[in-house]
Amino acid sequence: MAGRNVVYESVPKDEKREELQKPPERPKGLGIRHLQTVILFICLTIAYTIRSQLSVLMVAMVRVQDPHCAFPDGTRNISEGCVDPNANISRWNIYRTYDWHKSTQEMITFSFFVGYTSMMIPMGLLAQKYGGKLPIMFALAVNGVISICTPWIALLGGWIAMSVSRLALGMTQAAMYPSIHTLLAKWAPLRERGRLSTYIYTGSQAGTIIAFQLSGLFAGSPILGWPVSFWLFGSLSLLSCALLGWLGVASPHQHPSITTEELAYIMEDGAVDIVPKKRKTPWKHILTSKPVWGLIVSHAGSAASYLLILTEIPLYMNHILHVDLKRLWLVQEYFCSRSAL
Template identity: 35%
Template sequence: MVKNRRFEDVEKGPGLGIRHVQILILFCGMTVTYALRVNYSVAIVAMTDEKEAREGFEKFDWNEQTKSLILSSFFWGYIFTQLPGGHLAQRLGAKMFLFFGIFICSLLTILTPWCASVGGWKLICGLRLIQGLCQGVLFPCTHALLSKWSPTEERGVLNTLCYSGCQFGTVAMLAVSGMIATSPLGWPGIFYVSGAIGILWSIVWYIFGASNPAECRLISPEERKFIEDSLGHSDDTPKHYPAPWKKILSSPPFYSLLIVHCCHIWGFWTLLTEIPSYMNKILGMNIKSNALLSALPYAVMWLLSYVFCFTADGLLRKKVLTLAVSRRIFNTIGLGLPALALIGMGYVTKETTSLAITLLVVAVGLNGAIYLGYQVNHIDLAPNHAGTLMGMTNGLANIMGLIAPLAVGFIVTEENNPDQWRIVFFISGGVYLIGNFVWCIFGSTQVQPWNAPKHIPHQKVRRESAFIEAMEAHG
C-alpha cells in the first residue's frame, strides 16, 4: 500500500534525464518572466528622475500616483487569465499557451520605449495590461507541466528548482538594470535586453519543450515509463478529472489557502515594486547602488529557498516533524518573521541605512520558506486539481498586486516623507501576520475527499498523491 511506503523504500528512477532538461528550461522561463515583470521597478526611476541614468534620453514628469498606476496595471490583465489558462492547459496541454504568453510579452517589452514616447503613461498602462494577460497563464501552466513531468518521489525538489527561477529573475533584473540604465543604451536598454532574452527563451521552449513525456520525442522509453508509473498513469486512467467546483467553494481549507495567498502577494508585490523608489527617495541611493541593493534581498531569498527545501526534507525523513507541523513552521518563518522586520523598517532613517538593508534582506529573504508552507498546499489538498486551485488562488490573490501599489500611491503623497512610508510597512507587516495566523489555524495538509470522483478506482488516484501521503505516513 502506498500509504505505508517510506522515503528510503521509494523506487529510484533514471538519473539525470529529459525531465531535468524540462525543469531547467522552465527555471529559465521563470527567470525571464520575472525579469519582464520587475524591469519597470528600476526603469521607472531612470525614466522620471533628472539626476539619474544618462543624458539624451527622454524623461517623463510622472508623480508617485502615476507611477503606482503604471506598476499596478500589469495585474489588471494578470488576474483574468489565471483560471482559464490553468483549465485549458490541463485539458489541451500547456506548451503552446506558455510559448505564446512569454513570446508576446517579450515582444511588447521591446516596444515599451516607443510606446512611452508616443502615448505616454496611458499607452504604457495599456501595454502592461496586455503583458499581464500574457503572463497570467504562467503559474497555472507551470503547475500543469510539473504535474506531468515530476515523479512523485522528486516533486518537492523539482518544484523548488523550477520556481526558484522567480527569485533568480528578480535578482538578475534588479542587479543589471541599473547598470544598463547608466550605459550607452540608457533606460530603453532595460526593455530591449529583457525582451530579447524572452524571445530567445520562447524559441528554445518551442523546440525542446513538451506538455508531457508522451509528446516528447527526446525522452527514453525507460524514463517515460518511470515518470508515468510514478504518477499512476495507465491506458484507462482518465486524462482529466472534472473540477468539483461546488465542493471546492465550500471547503474551509481552500479559503484559508486563498486568504494566506492574498496576504502574501500584498506584501511581496508592495516590496518588489516600491523598494527602488524607497531606496532612492528615503535612503538617498543613486540608481546603480539602488538596483544592486534592491536585488540583494531576492538573492538571499533565492538561496534560502534551497536551504529551506532540503532542511524540511531532512526533518521529514528523520521523523522530527509531521508534514502538518513542518508546513506551519516554514510558513511562519516565511511570513511571521518578515512581518516583524517590516514593522522595524518603519523606524529606519537615512542615518541607519545599514539597518534598513538588513531588515529588507530579512523581510524578503525569509519569504523563501513559503515554498514549504502554503505555496505547495494546493498539491496537499488536491493533487488532481492543483493547477485549477493555483489558478483560482493566484488569480484572486494577484488582485492584491493591483491594489497594493495603488495603496502606496494613495498613502505616499510626499515621496521624501518617512512617516508615510512607515504606514506602508506597518500595513504590509500586519497583512503578513493575519494571513499566517488564518492559515496556521484553519489550513490542512490532508488530501480532500473531493480530490477525485467516487467512481474512479481509489488505487489510480492514490499514487498521484503518493509523495504527500508518504510524508504523512513517515511523520
C-alpha cells in the same frame, strides 16, 4: 478441520499479488524530465525579469519634479521659467525622462496586476485544454515584443499606452503558473514532484534579483541607459520562447528520445494518464473547505507583501533615502575593480 476450512476459505480466490510487484527503479543520471525542469526554470526566470524591471527603471524614466515647476496633475509648468530637460534632444529620441506624477507611476505599475489576476483562471482552463507548452510560448513571445517596444510605447503613447502594455503583459503572464502546473503533472514523478517543483519555482526569486541588479546597472550607466534593459530582457524572452519550442515537450509520450525506463518511472503510481480524462471540478467541496480558504488568505497576505516590496522599494530608495542610481552604479564599479585587484 472446521477451523482449517475457515482459514482456507478466507484466502482470496483471485490473488493478484500486487504487493510483490516492485515499482520501477529511478534511472541513473539526468533524464529528459530534468531537461524540461531546466527549460521551465529559465522561462519563469525571464518572465519575472520582465515583470520586475519596471520597478527599478521607473526611477530612471521619471525626472525628479520641482514643486515650483509642476502643476498639481504632474505636468510641467514652463511659464515659471523652468527648463525642460527634453528641450535640446530630438522628439524621436527615446533616451528621455517623463513628467509622470506619483499616482501615474502607480497606475502604470498596477496595470500589470490587473491583467494578471483577471486572466489567471481563464489561462488555467486553456492550459488544461491545450497543454502547458503553447500558453507559455505565447506569453513569452508577447512579453518579448512588448518589452523591446516599450521605449517607443512610452515615447509615442505616454503613460496611457504604457498602462495598456503592462496590462497586456499581465494578461499573458497569467498563463505561466497554470501552464507550469500542467507540465509538472505530466513530467514530474510522484516521488520527485516536490523537488522538481522547487527547482522551477525558484525562477521567480532568481528573476527578481537579476532584474533589480541589471536594470539598476543599465539605468545608472551613462553609456547604456534604461532602454537597454527592456531590449535585453525582451530579447531573452524571445530566445526562451524559441528554446521551449525546440526542446520542450507537453507530455512524456510525445518526446521522441525518452528512454523506456524513464517513461515507466514517470508513469508509476498512475501519476499521468496516458489518455487524458475529463474530470469534473468539485467546486462545492473546494469553496466550502476550510483548509482551502486558509491557504487563500495566507497566500493573499504573502503576495500583497511581496508585491508591495517589489514595486515600491526602488522608488522608496530613490525619493526617501535619496539613493542615486548613477552613484550606486559607480560604487558597484569601484568595488568590482578593487576586488579584481
